[in-house]
Amino acid sequence: MLHIKCPHCGMRSQNEFSYGGDASVKRPELGKEISDQDWDNFVYNRKSLRGKHWELWQHLSGCRQWIKVERDTSTHEIFNTLKATEEIS
Amino acid sequence: MTQSFRLENTGLINRSKKLSFKFNGKNYYGYEGDTLASALIANGVHLIGRSFKYHRPRGFFGAGVDEPYAIVQLYRNDETEPNVKATEQELFDGLEATSVNCWPSVNFDVGAINNFLKIFLPAGFYYKTFMWPKSFWYKIYEPFIRKAAGLGVASTKHDKERYEHKYEYCDLLIAGSGPSGLASAYAAAKNGARVILAEDKARFGGTLLTDEVNIGNKSGKEWADGIIAELKEMPNVTVKNRSQVFGYYDHNMLVMSERISDHLPETKKFHPKQRLWYIRAKEVLISSGSIERPIVFGNNDTPGVMLSSAAKEYLKVYGVLVGKNPLIFTNNDSGYETAIEFKKNGIDALILDTRKDPQSEIVEEAKNLGINIKFSYVVVAAQGYKKVKSADIAKISEDKEVLGEVENIKCDCICVSGFWTPTIHLASQSGNKTKFNESIDAFVPGKSKQNEKTLGAANGTFTLEETLKSSFETGYELSKKITNTDNKTSFPNVVEKKSTVHDKFWCVPLPKGKNYKRFLDFQNDVAVSDIEIALKEGYRSIEHVKRYTTLGMATDQGKTSNLNGLQLVSKIENKVVPNVGHTTFRPPYTPVSIGAIVGREVGKHSKPTRKSPMHYWHEKNNAVFVDAGVWLRPRYYKQGNENLFEASKREAKNVRSNVGVCDVTTLGKIDIKGPDAAELLNRVYTNAWLKLPVGKARYGVMLREDGIVMDDGTTTRISENHYHMTTTTAQAANVLSHLEYYLQLVWPELNVNVVSTTEQWAGAAIAGPKSRDLLQKLFPNNDVSNEGLPFMGYMEGDLFGVKARIFRISFSGELAYEVNVESDNGNFMWEKIIEVGQEFKIQPYGTEALSTLRIEMGHVAGSELDGRTIPYDNSLEGLLSKKKDFIGKRSLTRKAFTAEDRQKVVGVVPLDKKTSIPEGSHLVKDSNAPLPNPKLGYISASCWSVEYDNPFSLAILKDGKNMIGEKLFVMSPLKNKVIPVEIVSSHYVDPKGERVRS
Numbered sequence A: 001m002l003h004i005k006c007p008h009c010g011m012r013s014q015n016e017f018s019y020g021g022d023a024s025v026k027r028p029e030l031g032k033e034i035s036d037q038d039w040d041n042f043v044y045n046r047k048s049l050r051g052k053h054w055e056l057w058q059h060l061s062g063c064r065q066w067i068k069v070e071r072d073t074s075t076h077e078i079f080n081t082l083k084a085t086e087e088i089s
Numbered sequence B: 001m002t003q004s005f006r007l008e009n010t011g012l013i014n015r016s017k018k019l020s021f022k023f024n025g026k027n028y029y030g031y032e033g034d035t036l037a038s039a040l041i042a043n044g045v046h047l048i049g050r051s052f053k054y055h056r057p058r059g060f061f062g063a064g065v066d067e068p069y070a071i072v073q074l075y076r077n078d079e080t081e082p083n084v085k086a087t088e089q090e091l092f093d094g095l096e097a098t099s100v101n102c103w104p105s106v107n108f109d110v111g112a113i114n115n116f117l118k119i120f121l122p123a124g125f126y127y128k129t130f131m132w133p134k135s136f137w138y139k140i141y142e143p144f145i146r147k148a149a150g151l152g153v154a155s156t157k158h159d160k161e162r163y164e165h166k167y168e169y170c171d172l173l174i175a176g177s178g179p180s181g182l183a184s185a186y187a188a189a190k191n192g193a194r195v196i197l198a199e200d201k202a203r204f205g206g207t208l209l210t211d212e213v214n215i216g217n218k219s220g221k222e223w224a225d226g227i228i229a230e231l232k233e234m235p236n237v238t239v240k241n242r243s244q245v246f247g248y249y250d251h252n253m254l255v256m257s258e259r260i261s262d263h264l265p266e267t268k269k270f271h272p273k274q275r276l277w278y279i280r281a282k283e284v285l286i287s288s289g290s291i292e293r294p295i296v297f298g299n300n301d302t303p304g305v306m307l308s309s310a311a312k313e314y315l316k317v318y319g320v321l322v323g324k325n326p327l328i329f330t331n332n333d334s335g336y337e338t339a340i341e342f343k344k345n346g347i348d349a350l351i352l353d354t355r356k357d358p359q360s361e362i363v364e365e366a367k368n369l370g371i372n373i374k375f376s377y378v379v380v381a382a383q384g385y386k387k388v389k390s391a392d393i394a395k396i397s398e399d400k401e402v403l404g405e406v407e408n409i410k411c412d413c414i415c416v417s418g419f420w421t422p423t424i425h426l427a428s429q430s431g432n433k434t435k436f437n438e439s440i441d442a443f444v445p446g447k448s449k450q451n452e453k454t455l456g457a458a459n460g461t462f463t464l465e466e467t468l469k470s471s472f473e474t475g476y477e478l479s480k481k482i483t484n485t486d487n488k489t490s491f492p493n494v495v496e497k498k499s500t501v502h503d504k505f506w507c508v509p510l511p512k513g514k515n516y517k518r519f520l521d522f523q524n525d526v527a528v529s530d531i532e533i534a535l536k537e538g539y540r541s542i543e544h545v546k547r548y549t550t551l552g553m554a555t556d557q558g559k560t561s562n563l564n565g566l567q568l569v570s571k572i573e574n575k576v577v578p579n580v581g582h583t584t585f586r587p588p589y590t591p592v593s594i595g596a597i598v599g600r601e602v603g604k605h606s607k608p609t610r611k612s613p614m615h616y617w618h619e620k621n622n623a624v625f626v627d628a629g630v631w632l633r634p635r636y637y638k639q640g641n642e643n644l645f646e647a648s649k650r651e652a653k654n655v656r657s658n659v660g661v662c663d664v665t666t667l668g669k670i671d672i673k674g675p676d677a678a679e680l681l682n683r684v685y686t687n688a689w690l691k692l693p694v695g696k697a698r699y700g701v702m703l704r705e706d707g708i709v710m711d712d713g714t715t716t717r718i719s720e721n722h723y724h725m726t727t728t729t730a731q732a733a734n735v736l737s738h739l740e741y742y743l744q745l746v747w748p749e750l751n752v753n754v755v756s757t758t759e760q761w762a763g764a765a766i767a768g769p770k771s772r773d774l775l776q777k778l779f780p781n782n783d784v785s786n787e788g789l790p791f792m793g794y795m796e797g798d799l800f801g802v803k804a805r806i807f808r809i810s811f812s813g814e815l816a817y818e819v820n821v822e823s824d825n826g827n828f829m830w831e832k833i834i835e836v837g838q839e840f841k842i843q844p845y846g847t848e849a850l851s852t853l854r855i856e857m858g859h860v861a862g863s864e865l866d867g868r869t870i871p872y873d874n875s876l877e878g879l880l881s882k883k884k885d886f887i888g889k890r891s892l893t894r895k896a897f898t899a900e901d902r903q904k905v906v907g908v909v910p911l912d913k914k915t916s917i918p919e920g921s922h923l924v925k926d927s928n929a930p931l932p933n934p935k936l937g938y939i940s941a942s943c944w945s946v947e948y949d950n951p952f953s954l955a956i957l958k959d960g961k962n963m964i965g966e967k968l969f970v971m972s973p974l975k976n977k978v979i980p981v982e983i984v985s986s987h988y989v990d991p992k993g994e995r996v997r998s
């Protein structure tokens, strides 16, 4: 079970969180023209990286905040966590 | 029977407490403090079971967790448990156990024929058998294997024991209470660290209980007892015996299984049987010790052949002799310690040492005691079938290839020591890359990956002084880092006998003309010849060899067999052991009961049960409940001998003709506040929300980004910046997360807050032509006329002194209202509605009637909004705004979603107007078409229409728009039904929706 540092609550066990996918995906702006290809990339296509990447988790059974977590998908090492509003550097 | 192998004065057992027990139906006695194994050996019982594959007789090999084959079926307090190791099971009064793997009995076993038909079960037996014709498998092999194989029988009864889970945090978790565990725990605890010290066995101390050492002028055991007593008194220390740390997971999380009641005849009242600890430790110290490894020789599985350390443990801890004429076969000094212990108790052992001329303090002591030693000697084979009767021994050449003349000597047990294998399972599980240590011929932990360190014998350190020194130091250093205090404990003086190097000898060659079975893995019956076959057949990777031969599998996990297996592979392959590598160590280190893993989440406790504030009224009024997610909802209210069908029909009819009331508390409710609330709704719902006036409700549909309908419900504007959203019962939690996702991550600029209020409001739906009359009586001060409170209107009211929210919304398709009050007033509201409603012939209705009402009205719900349908499929395309963008809108232009013959919801009526249509049935054009019959659609929901008094269903049908009036067939292969049907509009009753507006 992972140990995730919620930027609002501190270190908490994984079973308080729910996984939310790739944090680097940006939703296209509302009302803007977008090609089928770009829309498909947003809705369906994910890289499923091996190694370090940023992902979303929601602290569901805690503060209910969505957070960004930098994790290595093969070792589970967590390097950094950010609030939803903080930009990935 | 007398305990003829029990010593008078030796041992740590309590001789004043005699315990009776039964093994294979026979009565025996033992003492408090015995294990089942020690008590059986004390009674001279060495035949305990049959081996897995060849059904050869099996005895005891170890004295604890390392035991590969003394596995029994245990009976305790009217329950039975398989896979219990006799060496770990503590004796209690009335214990009963039987052998496994024997049929019909342990003494006469039909399966032993396998032993003579070896050809039948060579390496890869299972792989090869599966390849054989299928018919052979079912008719011949499976029944045979089922009868002959297996490690016991699981109970089929409900387990009445309780198992608990516990979450714990600590600075230092120490696995194992031998010298390194005790020293590091003591040093760290004295320095203020929060310590958990876990010991698998009942007694603390590990090898200190059996080794002749002196620490601080005390015996090893006295020193250990003193440390434990002191640790137990410290508030920052948790000391647990009978607790196995069996798994090392991510982020320094370890799981420990504590056996609280297994050693008692029955579990004490209010106590659990076992407790599973999830421990998050800042640092972990692995002090799991080492396991003696066997030397491989002919018939080395005969009962009476056992590890020399086990013989010593039986003697010193339990006061039990494993034999009275022992032969000790060793390649190092450890065997001598066992011989010395025998000698002290008046038993003369013969030592066979593979070494030529070892020089050490221990060897010297043995010589001085007059113990008979033969150097450069080996055991070629054990003789005797159900128990060792003699041994074939021979001198061995210096290159260890050539045997001298074989002679036979009498003995009743063979105690083997092939040096020590560090127990690195936990370290390996943590991700530590282990390395091979040439000098001890075994793997030891390498570079730490998590916050873990391995100490003492588990790290390949076999001298006590070095072990204690490094453990005191490590405990102190780690605790200093965590607690920032600097309280160093002094290091005690250690006296131990010096030993010399071991001989890297592990397998005795076969003498000419003999073909003895030489076993590597005792639990899985893997012999040297099996590995040779596997390699001959082309298996190279150690992982493949393992799976092909079953070496190191099952509950044993290769505790005694791993390294000898590797030695063999490396010898045949002409590689060095580190290049062969070892198989992956996976948790659990020892078997864990399913009960402990499941904990208390069993049966109805597997999920929480949520009840509405009106639940007890429903109960009192004969409600029959149904699970709706985690909620319990009334399905119908039973009157007299009514069944589900009759009751729901009555309830639904009463709604259509009078008035009914339904508990809708379970609907998800979300409070939405903020200046941008309308903008948020406008983005998440498909229809327009910016112009909804205060005091009005609107029906809305929300989509996922892929265009699939996520949920529907009504949202009401309570005041300028305050909205009350309802969701379906099932999607309540997902919708809240969905809103939070967009507010926090996608549109943080929106000034809106959302919070679940599902539990804050109790809801009652009042539906039927007389509902307005009832409402007027409930709220005499409100104008609830069609003008005062029109369809989709909202107002607040006073319900006999209780504040209420009144919504004019309808799910049943009738004139209907929903009244919400704070949850605490829910039951009051409900009772008032029933009381005042009497004159209007009010009846409560359950979910079954509710479904009937919505189905015949053609209102889509969960069975249509099933995560596979878009708005068009549900005839909700009228709610798609063309003027604005919303979540999922872009996906609706996808090709499949705009196809001309796109599926759509329709109504289905059987031609005979009698036959009920099973939900989930398929719709086809031709009921006799060859399979696979092209499927045009499926039945999503079925009811008995109370309006027309005939069956009616909703279906999602291909090209549904153009199918109205078509005749099709409903097919349910599951129910073996074919029903001719007509496709009609999904709006079967009141298609214009006049009633809700009346």
Ligand SMILES: [Zn+2]
Pocket: A006, A007, A008, A009, A010, A059, A062, A063, A064, A065
């Ligand atoms: Zn949090």
